[in-house]
Amino acid sequence: MREVLDRIVNRNKLIERSFEYFWNCYDDYLTDDITKDESREYGLIDRSSVTPKLYGYSYCVTSTYEFDTIKVYLDIFRKNEEKRFAEYWIIYNIDGEVIDDFFVTE
Template identity: 30%
Template sequence: MNGNELKKWVIENNIKQRTIESFWRCFEKYKVESPDEYDEYFGLFDKGSLTIWTDKIALKIMNWDTFYEEYNENHEFIEAYLKLEYKNKYIGYYSLLFNFSGETFDDYFVLE
């Protein structure tokens, strides 16, 4: 897959919007599952003070030394990254993993 093919795939699979929607679902779960950490980072949360943007979308091949030629979504996938800024300060990122069919199979919400 070259850069133009990746761009086309991103548009056809609505990756940017789906990643943002998935982030908000993850954020709501985080609020409930980690209330102390949530309060530490966000206190009285002001949605207008949270800026999220698509930083990059990348084709990734993991475990290169054990990589086999046939496609395996655990080794070869597309990763969409959102950077997170709260009250004008970088606080972390959200990453959503897609197989080549456009289905999600994992995500990461990392606060730094």
């Protein structure tokens, strides 16, 4: 099963795309009227304020969707900190289309 999952992830470039989607989401977080004050409270001012790192990915069978999905997880660290500050995960269908994503601060 692991080999099949790895092939799907690699074929659809899910890791690389997840980082791209994260940066788009993060940029929105910094500038959106609803979240920009919160981001400043956390000391987040630009892309150099955080470092995203791949946590992993998984094949998911859930009751939320009527189809199987793949989730890619990123841990987000503030600059010069070792403790995870936030997490980002993105859900793809098996064909590599984005279904949903989440950026959650702790």
